Amino acid sequence: MRAAVIVFPGSNCDRDMAVALRAAGADVQMVWHKDATLPDVDLVAVPGGFSFGDYLRCGAIAAQSPICKGLIAHVERGGYALGVCNGFQVLTETGLLPGALMRNADLKFICKTVDLDVATSDSAFTEGYNAGDTVGFPVAHHDGNYTIDDAGLKTLQDQDRIAFTYADNPNGSVADIAGVLSENRRVLGMMPHPERAIDAGHGGTDGQALFRGLLGQLTNA
Amino acid sequence: MKAKVHVILKNGVLDPQGAAIQHALGSLGFDGVEGVRQGKVIELDLADGTSEDTIAQMCEKLLANTVIESYRIEVL
Numbered sequence: 001m002r003a004a005v006i007v008f009p010g011s012n013c014d015r016d017m018a019v020a021l022r023a024a025g026a027d028v029q030m031v032w033h034k035d036a037t038l039p040d041v042d043l044v045a046v047p048g049g050f051s052f053g054d055y056l057r058c059g060a061i062a063a064q065s066p067i068c069k070g071l072i073a074h075v076e077r078g079g080y081a082l083g084v085c086n087g088f089q090v091l092t093e094t095g096l097l098p099g100a101l102m103r104n105a106d107l108k109f110i111c112k113t114v115d116l117d118v119a120t121s122d123s124a125f126t127e128g129y130n131a132g133d134t135v136g137f138p139v140a141h142h143d144g145n146y147t148i149d150d151a152g153l154k155t156l157q158d159q160d161r162i163a164f165t166y167a168d169n170p171n172g173s174v175a176d177i178a179g180v181l182s183e184n185r186r187v188l189g190m191m192p193h194p195e196r197a198i199d200a201g202h203g204g205t206d207g208q209a210l211f212r213g214l215l216g217q218l219t220n221a
Numbered sequence: 222m223k224a225k226v227h228v229i230l231k232n233g234v235l236d237p238q239g240a241a242i243q244h245a246l247g248s249l250g251f252d253g254v255e256g257v258r259q260g261k262v263i264e265l266d267l268a269d270g271t272s273e274d275t276i277a278q279m280c281e282k283l284l285a286n287t288v289i290e291s292y293r294i295e296v297l
Binding site: 147 | 234235237238241283284286288289
């Protein structure tokens with residue numbers, strides 16, 4: 001599987017994401033935000049961090065960068081994309097995923113490992129888990145309060161597009177949502193960090209199944 | 222020409238920052254603050270003749286996230 005990790009000014013989980021993808025067996029290239037086109041890849045990862053200093057809104061400026069035009073074209077062609085933390089915010093700002101991420105309900109920056117429930121195993125990202133599994137992933141965000149209107153929430157529920165929910169909602173997200181899938185199930189955005197949970201010495205290994213599952217699906221495709 | 226764009230969370234979207242400000246005003250002894258909404262004001266310095274329609278496109282594409290925010294344009 002070939003993957004690209006986008007690097008914005010202010011990205012800080014880009015190398016962690018590359019390490020996690022390489023550990024699962026992917027061929028990874030780093031791509032700078034000013035590049036107008038993406039290399040020919042199966043997966044584009046949008047990493048965590050504080051792109052453009054979170055100016056205007058988290059992810060808003062990054063969503064307008066030249067590389068995001070390439071990202072949108074990649075997704076429209078049926079390509080896979082994974083956005084984590086700030087990457088999730090970027091994916092909602094581009095409109096590739098529904099909803100928005102707002103300031104945490106208690107206004108605090110939250111940095112801890114949280115339990116998530118796997119809400120569906122029906123995606124390349126979550127097929128390595130069973131629905132109902134509990135996994136521990138770190139979160140580190142100030143704006144992770146997922147918001148969507150009632151009609152949008154019903155669509156997500158009816159189409160089984162909620163990938164992960166918080167066991168103990170830390171940030172006020174609607175319906176405890178921690179991660180959502182696109183309609184074609186090839187784009188996943190999530191606030192918690194699976195790439196920080198791939199090594200027993202660093203935060204556990206619950207994230208490995210996500211990357212290995214992705215590799216398995218995309219390599220066989 | 223100059224324009225101001227006022228961006229604020231839509232009615233019905235919970236505003237945790239506004240709620241915190243309301244609480245702090247209460248702590249300061251200001252009674253009767255029944256609600257606070259926090260938004261932002263963006264001042265634009267524009268070429269003369271820029272249409273309000275163009276400014277609205279700026280709002281739709283970047284200045285506001287219309288999933289959660291509404292905007293109001295004030296041409297000065």
